[in-house]
Amino acid sequence: MNARIESEPGPVKNRTTVERKSDREVVVTRTINGPARIVFEAFTKAELLKRWWVPKSMGMTLLSCEVDARVGGKYRLVFDHGGPEPAAFFGTYVEVKPYSRLAWTNEEGGEGGPVTTVTFEEKGGKTLVVLRESYPSKEALDAAGTGAAEAMVETFDQLDELLVALGESSGQ
Amino acid sequence: MVQYLPTRLDTSFAALSDATRRGVLEQLGRADASITDLAEKFRMTLTGMKKHVGVLEQAGLVTTKKIGRVRRCQLGPRRLEEETAWLERYRRRWDERFDELDKVVDELTRKEKRDERKNRK
Numbered sequence: 499m500n501a502r503i504e505s506e507p508g509p510v511k512n513r514t515t516v517e518r519k520s521d522r523e524v525v526v527t528r529t530i531n532g533p534a535r536i537v538f539e540a541f542t543k544a545e546l547l548k549r550w551w552v553p554k555s556m557g558m559t560l561l562s563c564e565v566d567a568r569v570g571g572k573y574r575l576v577f578d579h580g581g582p583e584p585a586a587f588f589g590t591y592v593e594v595k596p597y598s599r600l601a602w603t604n605e606e607g608g609e610g611g612p613v614t615t616v617t618f619e620e621k622g623g624k625t626l627v628v629l630r631e632s633y634p635s636k637e638a639l640d641a642a643g644t645g646a647a648e649a650m651v652e653t654f655d656q657l658d659e660l661l662v663a664l665g666e667s668s669g670q
Numbered sequence: 671m672v673q674y675l676p677t678r679l680d681t682s683f684a685a686l687s688d689a690t691r692r693g694v695l696e697q698l699g700r701a702d703a704s705i706t707d708l709a710e711k712f713r714m715t716l717t718g719m720k721k722h723v724g725v726l727e728q729a730g731l732v733t734t735k736k737i738g739r740v741r742r743c744q745l746g747p748r749r750l751e752e753e754t755a756w757l758e759r760y761r762r763r764w765d766e767r768f769d770e771l772d773k774v775v776d777e778l779t780r781k782e783k784r785d786e787r788k789n790r791k
Contacts (some may be wrong), residue, residue, distance in 0.1 A: 511772070514765040516757055521684035525762070530769040532775035539773050550770035587737070625775075629767070 522633040530627055534597045534620035537627060541600055541616065542567035552577065555576050573602065610634060688712070691722050693754070695731060702744040705734075712729035 512529040548563040574588040593601035604611040619626040709719035726732035
């Protein structure tokens with residue numbers, strides 16, 4: 499795929515890039531200013547993960563965050579997104595290699611959910627984070643796009659609109 | 671922990687992953703054409719071109735209409751901007767998330783350095 503979007507680099511802020519690798523894969527990259535060990539901890543410790551996974555600007559509140567980052571261990575994040583029911587995101591860790599690699603399933607959409615793989619590569623005190631969301635097959639991806647999952651997309655779209663509004667009003 | 675990809679967009683991305691199909695879109699952007707015209711232009715069999723057009727049609731990027739014995743193709747109601755907008759929204763979401771991660775990691779890294787200095791004293 500050629501579609502690729504990058505943000506402008508700021509004085510301290512690094513660029514986040516998103517790329518469609520195929521019809522069933524999206525790859526996000528970003529360099530984080532810190533060693534891989536600490537970045538890895540921020541991904542795998544609940545008290546740290548909950549500080550960044552849901553930026554305030556997303557308009558969602560994290561109600562609970564449970565993380566058991568061991569192979570076969572589970573995670574569960576519950577959000578209040580302003581709807582009648584809170585939304586839960588949950589799954590299982592399938593790969594946990596301290597400071598270098600992490601993979602988990604996304605099971606909230608039922609079977610055929612994507613697997614998220616994150617690699618951490620340290621260079622000169624900074625860490626390149628490569629996050630890959632990969633569906634087991636094109637069919638699984640198509641199936642994931644129906645029902646509850648579609649509703650979720652709409653929710654996120656609404657959030658994006660809210661985000662823009664908030665960004666404008668706060669002059670960011 | 672993931673944001674779902676809308677299926678419709680994914681069909682488009684799949685449709686756009688092929689150089690011939692991108693070429694067909696470009697061609698149709700200039701003028702409508704029949705499947706025969708397109709097959710000739712891209713030096714391809716009619717069957718092959720029909721398949722490509724079928725994929726583009728499914729993604730809503732092309733519409734076709736049978737006039738007599740000829741099938742005319744034209745650009746569909748969807749445009750590439752939609753795909754780009756989707757990617758940008760996706761990117762922005764991750765960008766914000768990683769900005770927050772940067773803050774957390776920065777704080778922890780500083781704290782560790784402070785602690786190291788203390789321990790050395």
